[in-house]
Amino acid sequence: MIARNVLANLISMAVSIAVQAGLAFGGYRLAGAEQYGLIGFFSTLLIAAAIFDAGLGQTVTRAVARDQVEAPGSAGRLVFNFTLIYGGLAALVILLVWLCSPLLAEYWLKPRDISTDSVQQSLVLMGFAIGIQRLRGAFQAVLEGLERQVVSGLLLSATGLLRLALGLGALAFVAPTAEAFLWSQILASLLETGAFALGTACVVPGAFMPQRLEAGLIWQTLRFAGANMAAAATGTLVQIADSLVVSAMLPLSVFGTYSLVSTMCSAMVRLTTPLITAVFPRMSGYVRAERAAELRSLFFAASQATFVLMLAAAGALVFFGATFIELVSGRPEAGDEFAPVLAALAIAYALSGLCRPSHALQMAEGNPVAALRINIVTGAIYLPAILWLTPRYGVILPALCLIGANLLAFILFTATAFRSRLKGAALPWLSSSVLPQLAAMVASYGLMRVIVAGPLSLSGRIGLALAASVLALGLGVLCSNHLRPHLERLRQQA
Template identity: 25%
Template sequence: MSLAFVPVYIHFLGIEAYGLIGFFTTLIAMFALLDMGLSATLNREIAKLSVQTESAQKTRDLVLTITTIYWLIGIVIGCIIALSASFISTHWLKSVSLNTQTIEHAIMMMAFIVLFQWMQGIYASGLIGLQKSVFLNGVVIIVATLRGGGAVLVLWLISPTLQAFFAWQLIVTVLHTLILATGLWRYLPVAQSARFQFSILKDIWRFMVGMNAITLVSLVLTQLDKIILSKILTLEAFGYYSLASMIAASLYRAISPIAAAVFPRFNQLITINKELELKRLYHKSSQLIATIIFPLAIGIAFFSYEILWLWTHNQQMAEQSYLLVSLLIIGAMFNGMMNIPYMLQLAYGWTTFSFYMNFLAILVLTPALLIGVPYYGALGAAAIWLSINVGYVLVGIQFMHKRLLPTEKWQWYIYDMLIPLSTACIVTSIAKFFNYTGTSIFLQLLALISIFSLVFFCVIMSTSYIRSDLFKILNKLRFRLLVKN
């Protein structure tokens, strides 16, 4: 939904206003720093308690303690954004057609949206820890449809303004937060009334501190390019970069549910010491992510101009954004493949490795951006982002597997990464030789759908675990059909 309605938002609001929406997305990510590792801690602790007897009361106390702290932090975040609205609108953002009063009012509404959206993270983490992903995903599907489709109707039928857009986002965000909070408390095990317990924080503070350190460096690493570009570029130019970043970030929407579902299971398997099953799940989930993001990322990177033109019907937008999309989505692809190894690290409680890796990346990224962006602009930032994430895969996995599952490193590189990636690149490269631009829009769209479908199929066939599961599913269906007949 976030992808489908972007051309409509730009049609009604303009690319400058979409640049402001991109700034709003950056704000949300920036304040993730104040999470202090609470959401990941809640997820991990609930998953561990779920396999322990007589833990209902401790689980409810844990949820109340952490969510109370989260609400206090969220209120602080909202106040910071609201008090900074005037400064941001007059001294930070550079606009040609939007007046400062409009921007300031939009930022004030952002403050309330960020507060409630911030709370969604902790409630979602609790539901994932309880392995209630089906409920969570159902809510996300409904709310995403309401958020995107409703915003289009508001802009079309009521008012094509930023104020109307953000007002609708606020209404839907509050509703989303209330549903998640109600769902989490309903699914918690039955016990006496929950109590705020400082002693719980004493038990989990080490993991919280480690997660907070990772969050800090990850925030700088993922948002520094946008912060610098929002200051240097005009809102229009930043709008194109925001558009490309949003397309690249869409990969995480495809894989984050997998990583979220795997993390509590990792915790359970480590707690009950089932290493063989842990290894199998590690490779199977890595291959599942590979079968999703490799066809998407490689296909979009090779056909970025064609996709942007078909999507927006705006030649200027396609020309300004397609190279950015190609670079950023390949970077996101490599970053996405690190999700399962990262979940494994957290399940073992090993937070220092990711912190040092990210800190080292920042030492490289900061001077590179300060030097590259003034000369090469948004393309320079995108190329630097890609290089950093390639480094993660080439270097990070090497060191991680020296400590965790040391016998599985080369299986991850070869079977989970190299073979499916090579398959996606070869099939897409062959398809790229054919010329689709002279045909009708329908035929171009049909050709792209056919190419992506073929790449998906070939990548699935190249992965041992996913291919095996697919054949099992087909055999079961075949057996059921035979029984019915």
């Protein structure tokens, strides 16, 4: 079932990344750098609001997965109570963004050709779009806890394509402004949430029938999710602090291009989402049943897959960053200017992605406090550094500081993962799931740079980057002994 769910998640992830790339590519070209700066700020707020999914969403998934072991068929009561929790938090998000919009428009963002009133109106629309979309998280988490990734993936793919069509259609045919784009995203969020609610009703009989309000369940969920959401919030703050600082200290047009580069890197990290989504419920089940051998094998396989994906994607952005920026923005000068920023961000985001298997294990073990402590330590170093140094050194500085913060986080997450059920397995993990994949990436991109010399056209450079990525993926899989059996089962099922 894991292989099937990974395949379903991979398909939905591919569509999701295509949607994200399409919105970034089309949005930047249709709206321009400054208007896209507002769209980029919307993306930053979306990432911040995603602490519901990383915090509460994982709690819901874990609760549903454990409930299937202890009391199969009782998912209806969970859906009812979790929907109430999500509804209250979504309303809180809308209210907070609404109340903060005057201050953000007047003192935070720095537009040149957009009025303050238009910026404030855009911020209010962002709040509604984000709040409605977060409500979807309750239904998605339930489907994932039931290991219905196929249903969830189909819904994400369909609604993602709808979001892309509405967003680009609004910019192209209504107005090339952030306000037109955001109205389209409110409509998309309504349709998306409705589709997930319907999908949940189809797989959970009586999901929306009147249920007993379980205050104990809600309190227990919020208590566990509180530490989890705090950990997610501090981790998210570290990841988006660079965008927040750049948006506050530099012109909105500069932030627009920086946001475009950040979007490319965040799409890279999303490569790990299908994998972690598929293995997390199974990890929770193995922990609950004390099946240590299966847990160890699954963790090694998830780590190998994560390293292969992250290192291959990061290598492409590090070695061919200027090419990708030129392709997306249509401006060769932007490629030359922001290529070092993209390379630094790619390394930083890759390190963040490499933490995800260890974090999933901590969550499966019911230990969200470890992530909270790690994120507080890294944030305490990282945030003062970028606040002090960004005005002096510009956009490259937050990216370089993020590398240091995420490297420290990776070391701490890894050390914590091997303290309990995987105690004593750190060296075998390092020798089988880290070093071979790193060597494969270096060899692949280094070989391509040696073989191909001299100037190439844009299409030639893109082709070279894709060839190097395919080679890196292939070599990475070949040297991943725990991953190959899962891929073989996936091939047989396909």
